[in-house]
Amino acid sequence: MxxxxxxxxxxxxxxxxxxxxxxxxxxxxxxxxxxxxxxxxxxxxxxxxxxxxxxxxxxxxxxxxxxxxxxxxxxDREMLQEVWNSVLRILMELLELDVKHTATVRDNAMKLLRAGKIPPVILELKRIRTEGEGEREAVRRL
Incomplete structure (x- = not known):
């Protein structure tokens, strides 16, 4: 004991x-x-x-x-209720933040793409991927 x-x-x-x-x-x-x-x-x-x-x-x-x-x-139950109330408030605030900022990112990206502006990082990633595909094709030909 x-x-x-x-x-x-x-x-x-x-x-x-x-x-x-x-x-x-x-x-x-x-x-x-x-x-x-x-x-x-x-x-x-x-x-x-x-x-x-x-x-x-x-x-x-x-x-x-x-x-x-x-x-x-x-x-006790009261403590669990207090935790639930806090968790629900935090969850709702996080979900609202997520919806707001996800919509803003989507809208900003669409606006830039429609204006013909592509962020340099996307072009660089596409270039790297294309080069990688070229290397894989060369290996297949061997």
């Missing part, structure tokens, strides 16, 4: 470590946000990806909690 309690305490200590890590992440992202006005496009892309990475990690860990009977034994 004492070893069971020791194991439970060890698991609870890991929760304390998680809490401290998340608090540090909050501070890090606040600090990043305070300097975001100076960021160029590449930096913004990298920061958004870093934020998405942390979101996905947090969601994975939250999902593990929902599968863990030990954790769930300490969670």
């Amino acid at each position: 004492p070893s069971d309690v020791t194991a439970l305490i060890a698991q609870l200590n890991s929760l304390s470590e998680w809490i401290e890590m998340q608090k540090a992440a909050i501070e890090m992202f606040k600090e990043i946000n305070s300097t975001i006005g100076e960021a160029d496009r590449l930096t913004l892309v990298l920061l958004i990806r870093k934020a998405f990475d942390h979101i996905m990690k947090t969601v994975r860990e939250f999902d593990k909690w929902l599968e863990n009977p030990l954790v769930l034994s300490y969670v």
Whole structure:
């Protein structure tokens, strides 16, 4: 029995470590946000990806909690309702962001293509793919 309690305490200590890590992440992202006005496009892309990475990690860990009977034994219905309300709000905001920005990307791309403007990166990718196809054809002829 004492070893069971020791194991439970060890698991609870890991929760304390998680809490401290998340608090540090909050501070890090606040600090990043305070300097975001100076960021160029590449930096913004990298920061958004870093934020998405942390979101996905947090969601994975939250999902593990929902599968863990030990954790769930300490969670009452009210807490679950609070989590649901927050998750739903976050989900709706994310879906609205996705719809808005996906539509904007589509519309911007269509406008540029109709104007005959093709982004250089697309032309370069097409050139690389065409060269690659030429090399494959030469190999087939051997």
